Amino acid sequence: MGDRDVIIKTPKQIEGIRNACRLVARTLDMIGEYVRIGVSTQELDHICHTFIRSHGGTSACIDYLGNNRWWADGYPKCTCISRNDIICHGIPRADEYLEDGDILNIDLTVIVDGYFGDSSRMYQVGTVSHERKKLVEDTREAMMIGIAEIAPGKRMGDIGYAISHYAEERGYSVVREYTGHGVGVRFHESPYVYHRAKKGSGIKMVPGMIFTVEPMINLGTHHTKTMQDNWTVRTEDGRASAQWEHTVLVTKKGYEILTVSGA
Numbered sequence: 001m002g003d004r005d006v007i008i009k010t011p012k013q014i015e016g017i018r019n020a021c022r023l024v025a026r027t028l029d030m031i032g033e034y035v036r037i038g039v040s041t042q043e044l045d046h047i048c049h050t051f052i053r054s055h056g057g058t059s060a061c062i063d064y065l066g067n068n069r070w071w072a073d074g075y076p077k078c079t080c081i082s083r084n085d086i087i088c089h090g091i092p093r094a095d096e097y098l099e100d101g102d103i104l105n106i107d108l109t110v111i112v113d114g115y116f117g118d119s120s121r122m123y124q125v126g127t128v129s130h131e132r133k134k135l136v137e138d139t140r141e142a143m144m145i146g147i148a149e150i151a152p153g154k155r156m157g158d159i160g161y162a163i164s165h166y167a168e169e170r171g172y173s174v175v176r177e178y179t180g181h182g183v184g185v186r187f188h189e190s191p192y193v194y195h196r197a198k199k200g201s202g203i204k205m206v207p208g209m210i211f212t213v214e215p216m217i218n219l220g221t222h223h224t225k226t227m228q229d230n231w232t233v234r235t236e237d238g239r240a241s242a243q244w245e246h247t248v249l250v251t252k253k254g255y256e257i258l259t260v261s262g263a
């Protein structure tokens with residue numbers, strides 16, 4: 001994952017990646033109405049998996065080993081579902097039921113015709129506290145403010161500067177250990193996309209680059225802890241965390257968000 005390994009996508013690759021991204025967005029649209037009190041995260045995972053396969057896709061997550069993960073088992077599910085104090089990589093479970101007041105992230109990476117698309121959104125269950133609602137909305141805004149920095153000639157660090165400035169000004173913290181990433185031909189490509197960075201740092205953006213912006217923003221401390229399963233990541237202080245993710249193409253004029261459902 002060196003900066004020199006960045007893949008500038010061809011028009012043909014962009015078409016394929018756009019198609020995979022569209023399926024991710026449609027799945028995230030579809031699952032919204034199933035997010036209710038009493039449903040298990042495993043049921044949500046199953047519904048997403050069935051939808052993805054019936055639309056010509058497969059899950060990139062199942063059996064995924066990740067970076068330097070030789071000590072861990074491959075990821076067991078289609079989706080990551082991360083509730084409340086879970087920051088990311090929550091594993092759906094048959095005995096984990098949604099409760100009134102929960103906030104959760106559903107993160108999907110699919111493969112269609114060999115191309116990858118990656119996106120996640122937050123969902124709310126029943127009556128959610130003002131503080132959590134605000135966290136969810138502000139985290140989406142932080143992602144969009146980061147995406148708005150994307151244009152040829154701008155640097156990767158401009159994204160993380162904009163996101164962390166916005167979030168920290170509002171009293172939140174930004175998770176450091178997990179980043180956005182190049183995506184499309186493989187699941188996790190170069191470059192890393194830091195969500196907290198110095199303005200003007202990192203490589204220059206070039207048309208044809210495709211990467212994710214996926215900030216994880218916490219109510220309390222930025223510190224994380226990883227559970228015994230070697231995947232589930234929680235906030236150290238047990239306070240809530242939120243995340244949104246889009247896959248974005250750098251265009252000649254600026255950017256195009258690819259993980260949208262389109263016409």
Ligand code: MF3
Binds near residue numbers: 061080212231
């Ligand atoms: N979709 C996550 C990301 O945004 C990665 C999940 S890896 C998995 O990069 F193996 F946990 F699925």
Ligand code: CO
Binds near residue numbers: 118180181212214
């Ligand atoms: Co991602």
Ligand code: CO
Binds near residue numbers: 108118119120
């Ligand atoms: Co993702």
